[in-house]
Amino acid sequence: MHVTLDQARALDAFARTGTYQAAAKELRKVHTAVLYALKQLEAQTGLELFDRSGYRTRLTPAGTRVLEKARALLEAERALEATCHELQSGWEPVLRVVVDAIFPLAPVLEVVRRLRVQRAPTRVFVSVDSLGAVEQRFEAERATAMVTVLPPTLPGLTTRPLPRLQARLVAHRAHPLAKRRKVSTADLAGEVLVTVRGSDVRLQLATRALDQQSTVHLPDFHSKKAAILAGLGFGWLPDWLITDELARGALVALPLEGGAVHAFSPTLALRDAPGPATQELVDLVARRPT
Amino acid sequence: MHVTLDQARALDAFARTGTYQAAAKELRKVHTAVLYALKQLEAQTGLELFDRSGYRTRLTPAGTRVLEKARALLEAERALEATCHELQSGWEPVLRVVVDAIFPLAPVLEVVRRLRVQRAPTRVFVSVDSLGAVEQRFEAERATAMVTVLPPTLPGLTTRPLPRLQARLVAHRAHPLAKRRKVSTADLAGEVLVTVRGSDVRLQLATRALDQQSTVHLPDFHSKKAAILAGLGFGWLPDWLITDELARGALVALPLEGGAVHAFSPTLALRDAPGPATQELVDLVARRPT
DNA sequence: CAGCCCATGCACGTCACCCTCGACCAGGCG
DNA sequence: CGCCTGGTCGAGGGTGACGTGCATGGGCTG
Secondary structure, X not given: OOOOHHHHHHHHHHHHHOOHHHHHHHHOOOHHHHHHHHHHHHHHHOOOOEEOOOXXXXXXXXXXXXXXXXXXHHHHHHHHHHHHHHHHOOOOOXXXXXXXXXXXXXXXXXXXXXXXXXXXXXXXXXXXXOOHHHHHHHHHOOOOEEEEOOOOOOOOEEEEEOOXXXXXXXXXXXXXXXXXXXXXXXXXXXXEEEEEOOOOXXXXXXXXXXXXXXXXXXXXXXXXXXXXXXXXXXXXXXXXXXXXXXXXXXXXXXXXXXXXXXXXXXXXXXXXXXXXXXXHHHHHHHOOOO | OOOOHHHHHHHHHHHHHOOHXXXXXXXXXXXXXXXXXXXXHHHHHOOOOEEOOOOOOEEOHHHHXXXXXXXXXXXXXXXXXXXXXXXXXXXXXXXXXXXXOOOOOHHHHHHHHHHHHOOOOOEEEEEEEOOHHHHHHHHHOOOOXXXXXOOOOOOOEEEEEOXXXXXXXXXXXXXXXXXXXXXXXXXXXXXXXXXXXXXXHHHHHHHOOOOOOEEEEEOOHHHHHHHHHOOOOEEEEEHHHHHHHHHHOOEEEOOEOOOOEEEEOOEEEEEOOOOHHHHHHHHHHHOOOO
16 A cells, blocks of 8 residues: 555545545646546555545545545645755754853854744754863764864864953852962862863863862863852852852952963864854854953 | 655665665665655755765755654654554444433443454544434434434434333432422422423423423533532432432432333434444443343 | 536546666775 | 775656546536
8 A cells, every 4th residue: 555645635635625626626637637546545545435425425434534644644745845945945954063161152042042033944952061072072973063162173174263261260258268368279289179070181270280189070160150159169160150259259269379360262163164054153152242 | 846755765765774775675676766766856855965975875964854854754654554454444433422311421431442442443422412402413413323212213223222211300318308208299399400401391201391490400410410419409310320329318219299200211223334333332332231 | 397517437548757777987895 | 906885877668647538417597
């Protein structure tokens, strides 16, 4: 049994119009074509779909059941053609972005919102990782774009510098370190260091040389911030995440010898020719207020 | 743009196997046929579905999106053919039953349960009405079967007598009428009569001649029973509904002059040739314990 | 009741399209 | 380098989907 879409269309048109003639007119065919298609359908299904006992041919109950399924089939066809039209519009089908965890996600999410309002068919996949892992993931996922704080090494990428990001070594105001006028690297050694998991050694910056007594690894900067706010320990946090807490005094920048501020120069890297959705990403990420 | 199911099948097979050759083998075609079908698909959709830059042809992101929809389409086709197979099994596609409200619904619902366990594709529609309205509904809905307490008038029906049903005039034990040793029709006049809405005059039986001071019309016998149990008034109820309450004494049969019991002889009437599901109905309704 | 119209259904012809066949080219793999 | 698998192209054929013509027969209008 091999039902065709033409048969389904004929069945649907016949059911809606009630006669072969009208159905044929709707399908821009001759009535015998509809007759032929539906005869075929009946033969292939091996069911009595039509009641020809009266003057007008009518659907049998079995025909009605088959009609339901045929309409579902046509709906699936319509859906397929709809996505084809969407894809023809020029939007990329998918946009894969890898972002360094230290970079704010907000502008990337804004891209998703803008694509929605423009009814773009683009499906967005966002991955977050740290430092070198960003480029590895970019390659492994064959992503379209990445925001990395390390210079990209892959050849053939279009790169674009982004505004600098600053990170500070902070602790909660009630934390012992926060009360000192000066903090030495030796002072840090006795306290708990909070880091983001997956960060490689370079993220630990000035603290990397220290032999920390205890360290907590957390999955992202939001939980890291929450941990530090809870007074659990100290660590590096990007400025955009803590402007509020620094202003309110909930978090305190530690007066570390040799400086407690580290600056990153993130880069936006794109693979091959950017489509409109990628362009949207470039605009929003580059225009991000510093 | 007119995508065909063959194209969808080819796309699916190609995506699963990875090569034209293997896809062709699976479809029992020559590999050029698959090539042809997919070239057609690409031309019709106007999209680049395949990446032919490498040695092996691969799906592009757009191709993957189209593939998803194509698979949905094939799933719809599979569903259609599945219902065709179900309907070929000999079961009726639909079974419409109209039952008099005074008749217990339990045996009809048991039919539904049995059809389920036998995986019958039959869809069951049950309507409930009273007396003459049963046959009217049977005709209006072109139902398959009905259980009526009046002799069917339509020609060409197969009828089958069912066990008798009894109804009693009852009231709650705390009701004034329940405390009398004898009840006359005049006594009834001062109390509230509870009836089922839609019942025509014949249902009121011995009470019809009375000029009731107040009457309550309810949608079915279950709410009527609840109303009587709440002491609201008196009325006729079928025995099967109140065996428990009569045994416990919660309800009392009124000792009406001239008899407080009325017997019905319900009939099961079928239109034309009964299918297996209808046969199931006949068995269960006829074997109903009296 | 006559006349008309429309819907159905069959027989037959034909044309388009799907498929097959054959040939050639491109990369991988020993 | 030789072999194999996989992709692409063009030519040709078989058949099945569809159009034409016509008969039938039921409804509708006057």
